Amino acid sequence: MNQILAAFIFFTRLPFWKIKSVPDECFKHVVSYWSFSGWLTGGIMAICFWGISQILPVPIAVIAALTVRLLITGALHEDGLADFFDGFGGGRDRESTLRIMKDSHIGTYGVLGLIIYYLLGYQLLSSINPSYTPFILLCCDSFCKFVCSHILWLLPYARKEEESKAKVIYSRQNYKEETASAIGGLLPLVFMSHSFFITLPVPILVFIYIQHLLRKRLGGYTGDCCGASFLICELSMWFSIAIVSGLIR
Template identity: 50%
Template sequence: MKSIAAALVFFTRLPFWRLKAFNVRPDYFKQVINYWAVVGWLTSVIMVGVLWSAAHILPYSIAIVLAILSRLLITGALHEDGLADFFDGFGGGNTKERTLEIMKDSHIGTYGVISLIFYFLLFYLLFDNMNLHLACLAILAGDPLCKFIASQITLFLPYARTAETSKSKTVYNKMSIGTAIISCIFGLLPLVLLWKFHFWLAILFPIFVFILLIFLMRKKIQGYTGDCCGATFLLCELSFYLGIIILLRIFNL
């Protein structure tokens, strides 16, 4: 439970730290990525709550924007910052050292700006092509699922920096069997909400993206960073929703 508390404190900007139960030792933060999918339950429920409520009052397009904004506020745009740094580093760095240097720079570059523009544009358009009911179910399933998939990065790659040079000063621990089971349950269980089993095929899309990113990171920096984790989650999630749209068209659902 302490590790889950640390994950909620680390991955959100909600004032959990004010509660005594969430005052955990620093070593618990080495486990936060292993419980990332648990945090996905919270962020997805809040995002869906905003989307569902707003859509009954405002035009659906505005509701989508408010839902996206709600998650940005909850997480402090932590993952989006990672996405921008990832594209800046991998787009502008020619060596491992230069790539890591660019990713650590607090200034956003051209690649980062372009990545965010296209990410939010595609994110919006994907949900604009779903009805409200399907969009809510897709978020409830996709958020924790893709955080679970992205959390597997520690099993395939070493950390590319040292704890001292890390932005968060934390190097994640690899999953034990127990944490892997918990993460798997929280990551995969929401898939049952997608009432048509055809949609379950959408999981192949983020798995494919994850594999491609692993190969890219291994080639470019021989490891991963916190920014890589955030970018992996967002790109996997985007591909999951894209997969749902493709399956909608293929099976005429």
Template identity: 45%
Template sequence: MAQQTKTYHHILAAFMLLTRLPLWRVVRVTDTAFRRATDYWSLVGWLTAGTMVVIYWLSMLIGLPTIVAIILALLSRLILTGAFHEDGLGDFFDGFGAGGSRERILRIMKDSHTGSYGILAFVIYYALAIHSLAALPPNLTLIILGVGDPFCKLVASQLINTTPYARQVEESKIETVYKRMSIPTIIFSFAAGAFPLFLFLPMYYWPAILIPVLIFVALRQLMMRKIGGYTGDCCGATFLLCELGLWLGVLMMSRGQ
């Protein structure tokens, strides 16, 4: 019973940290539970992906243009997460774009102000995201919105399992350093992240899942070389870039049909 309660609190902590759902109003979890938030990051992806799918489907149902439906779908996730991952994307590009010493990169990434590299990253990221999704057949866009989010959260969460934390604990932005997953939670995370993809994505597009994996490997190498590990911003940036890579990969493969 104690283990079930602990798991329940870890799942709630994941949804509290990674979304704006006001669960804290009805339940209280310990601070240490937030250190296990990434154990269930791919499960949170079911909610964020499901929200995008519903908003996209409803927008198309009422006759809105495809590109408007995509923007509204992406906006719904932004609102649900409080732009949590986008904050990481901007800080990541500001820090690594400016370059310099390890200490300088980490200092820039911790600065709450968004610099020119971060702004450019937002513009380029959303331009590619919106136009790549709009170029897909609507049914395939619906599928890729639903399966890409959990899978790429699974991929990005492996930073915690394979990479040391780059800062001191007290220097963390959210004052929490994630713990590495146990074997059971790794299995659960893989199941939650990969199951929707293999259930809904046509087999023809399965090779596209290699692109997020390659992006993950490249980004991890960059982080190890530049700052000796990962930060929370690195996790958010890795997730979004892996997801964008999957969308672009599916788009390229769709052109070959």
């Protein structure tokens, strides 16, 4: 339970730290329990969307759901996405890419990346039958975090520990943690329509491409790369679900 609580503390701004103090060592394992934080963020998004869609138009409910996750996480993953676009857009080699990604100032590529990401996310979620959307928000969040947690299996950390923004180097999962991560990522899928199961390979393929890109450019991953990978994979799953949703209407 300490590891799950550490994941909630690390990946959200909710005051879970008031419940119980967690040993520092637990924060090295938070990526292994990342999918469980998806139960929280995805679940709150789902409830927010459902409640607001009962009284306001669906597009407003979509904006509210996306906004509430920003508030819960403190835009943690979005910060990583912006740094990822800045680094890979402006960097020419490993050193310049890592230097740009660590810069606290957002650049043109980061701004454009976030704008395009949210425009696509808004349009895709607004196009889906709203009766499916709460379950999609929950399932995609948890499943894509589970998929992206495997970055620890595939790549080494690209920086030295003292250069890490979060001052934490994530530990690679053991088989017990991999099982826990799978439970966190796969169990919510029981709530998703079987018609959308065909979309599950899409974020996996996107993740494989991203880790190939990271290996080629950086020779490893950073915390920013984890957040960016999750958001891009989740967007790809929304995209594929929107296509399938249109086909089954």
